[in-house]
Amino acid sequence: MARFDGAVALVSGGSRGIGEAIVRGLHAEGAWVCIGDVLETAGGALADDLGERAVFQRLDVTDPTSWQEAVSRCEREAGPVTILINNAGVLGITPIGEGATDEWKRVMAVNADGVFMGMDAVAPSMRRAGGGAIVNASSTAGLQGYASMAAYVASKWAVRGMTKTAALELGPHGIRVNSVHPGPIATNMTQQIDPSITDSQAIGRFGRPEEVARLYLFLASDDSSYSTGAEFLVDGGQTLGPTGSLIED
Numbered sequence: 001m002a003r004f005d006g007a008v009a010l011v012s013g014g015s016r017g018i019g020e021a022i023v024r025g026l027h028a029e030g031a032w033v034c035i036g037d038v039l040e041t042a043g044g045a046l047a048d049d050l051g052e053r054a055v056f057q058r059l060d061v062t063d064p065t066s067w068q069e070a071v072s073r074c075e076r077e078a079g080p081v082t083i084l085i086n087n088a089g090v091l092g093i094t095p096i097g098e099g100a101t102d103e104w105k106r107v108m109a110v111n112a113d114g115v116f117m118g119m120d121a122v123a124p125s126m127r128r129a130g131g132g133a134i135v136n137a138s139s140t141a142g143l144q145g146y147a148s149m150a151a152y153v154a155s156k157w158a159v160r161g162m163t164k165t166a167a168l169e170l171g172p173h174g175i176r177v178n179s180v181h182p183g184p185i186a187t188n189m190t191q192q193i194d195p196s197i198t199d200s201q202a203i204g205r206f207g208r209p210e211e212v213a214r215l216y217l218f219l220a221s222d223d224s225s226y227s228t229g230a231e232f233l234v235d236g237g238q239t240l241g242p243t244g245s246l247i248e249d
């Protein structure tokens with residue numbers, strides 16, 4: 001029996017990048033998967049590629065009605081949702097003092113409001129299922145600061161905080177909630193990032209989406225049955241600080 005046989009998974013931002021790798025991983029191990037994204041062409045093509053047990057549903061995570069439609073689609077076609085991957089996210093890079101207010105609203109709407117609305121929409125369905133797992137996309141930016149990224153950092157700290165509250169509230173219903181904190185991963189999102197930022201990491205390269213997806217799958221499965229409300233790093237050692245001796249040669 002495969003690890004996700006019988007599971008009904010909803011993956012936000014599942015059309016590309018880390019989300020696509022999660023969708024492919026869940027599907028390969030038996031789950032029925034709903035790819036929820038605003039990127040319709042890529043998401044539709046992914047669903048077609050996977051075939052049976054995969055559907056694309058247009059989902060704008062900033063819109064509660066859109067979330068209700070996605071949950072209804074899952075329930076109609078496969079049953080109550082047992083896995084929610086709150087992966088959709090956007091990056092914003094603008095220094096404070098350079099008119100970053102619009103960017104703040106846009107980034108918070110997707111990365112923080114979107115994750116809350118996802119949990120809010122899916123929790124009743126998961127309770128009907130008798131339990132489940134929610135995995136929320138935070139970042140190393142949910143553990144420390146990054147210059148010129150106030151909105152992104154705030155949104156990812158928000159995810160880390162709401163994950164803990166959700167774990168407390170939903171634990172008695174058999175629902176576990178954890179957050180994932182990737183370092184730099186090679187996706188569309190990081191194309192504008194200076195490649196040299198990984199030079200002084202313990203693992204001195206960008207991660208691959210599949211390397212992050214494996215952690216999501218662990219947290220979505222019973223393999224992590226005693227973990228909830230916790231942060232899980234997959235960052236190549238980025239948060240350890242730089243390699244290199246403090247003593248001059």
Ligand SMILES: NC(=O)c1ccc[n+]([C@@H]2O[C@H](COP(=O)([O-])OP(=O)(O)OC[C@H]3O[C@@H](n4cnc5c(N)ncnc54)[C@H](O)[C@@H]3O)[C@@H](O)[C@H]2O)c1
Pocket residue numbers: 012013014015016017018019036037038039059060061062087088089090110137138139140181182183184185186187188189190
């Ligand atoms: N790539 C990294 O280095 C990195 C590091 C830490 C955390 N993360 C987080 O991982 C998640 C996935 O990022 P990625 O690197 O795969 O980026 P990506 O840009 O490749 O994918 C993000 C996906 O989210 C979707 N999305 C954006 N706004 C949406 C909305 N309103 N509704 C629905 N879907 C929406 C996009 O269409 C896209 O498919 C994000 O939450 C990101 O913040 C990424």
